[in-house]
Amino acid sequence: MINIAVCGAAGRMGQRIINSIVETEGVRFSGALERPGHPLVGQDVGLIAGCGELGVAVSDDLNGVIAACDVLIDFTAPKVSLKNLEACGLQKKAIVIGSTGFTPEERALAAELAKTTPVVLAPNMSVGVNVCFKILKDIAATLGDDFDVEIVEAHHRLKKDAPSGTAVRMGEVVAEALGRDYNKVANFHREGITGERTREEIGMQTIRGGDIIGEHTVYFIGMGERIELSHRAMTRDMFSRGSVRAAKWVVSQKPGLYDMQDVLGLR
Ligand SMILES: NC(=O)C1=CN([C@@H]2O[C@H](COP(=O)(O)OP(=O)(O)OC[C@H]3O[C@@H](n4cnc5c(N)ncnc54)[C@H](O)[C@@H]3O)[C@@H](O)[C@H]2O)C=CC1
Numbered sequence: 358m359i360n361i362a363v364c365g366a367a368g369r370m371g372q373r374i375i376n377s378i379v380e381t382e383g384v385r386f387s388g389a390l391e392r393p394g395h396p397l398v399g400q401d402v403g404l405i406a407g408c409g410e411l412g413v414a415v416s417d418d419l420n421g422v423i424a425a426c427d428v429l430i431d432f433t434a435p436k437v438s439l440k441n442l443e444a445c446g447l448q449k450k451a452i453v454i455g456s457t458g459f460t461p462e463e464r465a466l467a468a469e470l471a472k473t474t475p476v477v478l479a480p481n482m483s484v485g486v487n488v489c490f491k492i493l494k495d496i497a498a499t500l501g502d503d504f505d506v507e508i509v510e511a512h513h514r515l516k517k518d519a520p521s522g523t524a525v526r527m528g529e530v531v532a533e534a535l536g537r538d539y540n541k542v543a544n545f546h547r548e549g550i551t552g553e554r555t556r557e558e559i560g561m562q563t564i565r566g567g568d569i570i571g572e573h574t575v576y577f578i579g580m581g582e583r584i585e586l587s588h589r590a591m592t593r594d595m596f597s598r599g600s601v602r603a604a605k606w607v608v609s610q611k612p613g614l615y616d617m618q619d620v621l622g623l624r
């Protein structure tokens with residue numbers, strides 16, 4: 358039996374992850390973390406997550422919750438996730454991180470910290486999006502430089518980072534397949550007299566509103582034809598189920614930084 362704890366337990370994703378743990382065979386829900394001062398600390402997390410009383414209270418004791426688990430699933434924010442990764446490393450516990458919005462420096466720090474503990478860090482835990490990452494590489498490499506690439510993502514009004522972690526990864530996959538540096542060719546803003554589009558740029562557009570769970574479209578636009586590869590999330594449950602699948606997988610891995618391509622065998 359694998360003991361899984363959740364950080365960000367009262368959040369949109371945290372609640373769905375707790376439901377997924379309860380529904381999954383071979384795993385046990387062992388602890389729930391929230392930020393110190395959160396109004397729900399001390400309350401039964403099953404009642405918060407809508408799956409009935411679980412006898413597990415929301416805690417703000419990071420080290421205590423890590424000690425009682427085999428793996429921590431963390432969907433919070435980059436700075437919190439890095440602190441949790443360090444704490445898991447000190448106790449030799451695995452961690453699955455779904456937070457997005459990492460800077461290149463924060464990603465490098467995560468890679469450094471992962472040298473001592475197994476880590477899955479992925480901007481999107483759904484099977485569908487991860488298959489899209491794989492297909493995108495082939496499409497981009499096959500079409501080459503003749504097609505302009507534009508990426509559009511849409512999310513709910515409460516999302517804090519932009520572009521989404523998934524859109525950034527899509528941009529990185531396409532850029533790498535085309536031999537470009539994403540950080541140099543990503544174009545996040547067009548306004549006024551912008552001049553003609555450069556052939557190498559990858560346009561990154563963000564929509565925010567209402568309760569959109571997560572939508573991504575990559576356009577490959579040529580002369581006289583275009584390809585649009587779209588993924589639309591209709592529930593958060595495939596993210597939460599993916600994170601539990603990653604938790605079951607990562608506990609038996611050597612220390613290192615992995616992503617969902619590794620978990621799903623898509624690499
Ligand atoms: N990888 C994936 O498949 C997905 C990733 N995400 C990402 O997951 C993150 C969370 O998303 P949501 O659940 O929608 O956000 P949310 O704001 O609903 O939940 C975040 C939770 O983290 C808690 N938190 C903040 N600081 C904390 C601390 N120091 N210790 C413990 N808990 C703390 C907050 O109180 C909140 O309850 C975002 O970065 C989002 O982009 C979201 C969906 C899917």
Ligand SMILES: O=C(O)C1=N[C@H](C(=O)O)C[C@H](O)C1
Nearest residue numbers: 457480481516521522523571
């Ligand atoms: O914040 C969200 O909600 C989501 N974030 C992830 C991202 O930034 O890519 C994944 C998903 O689209 C939902």
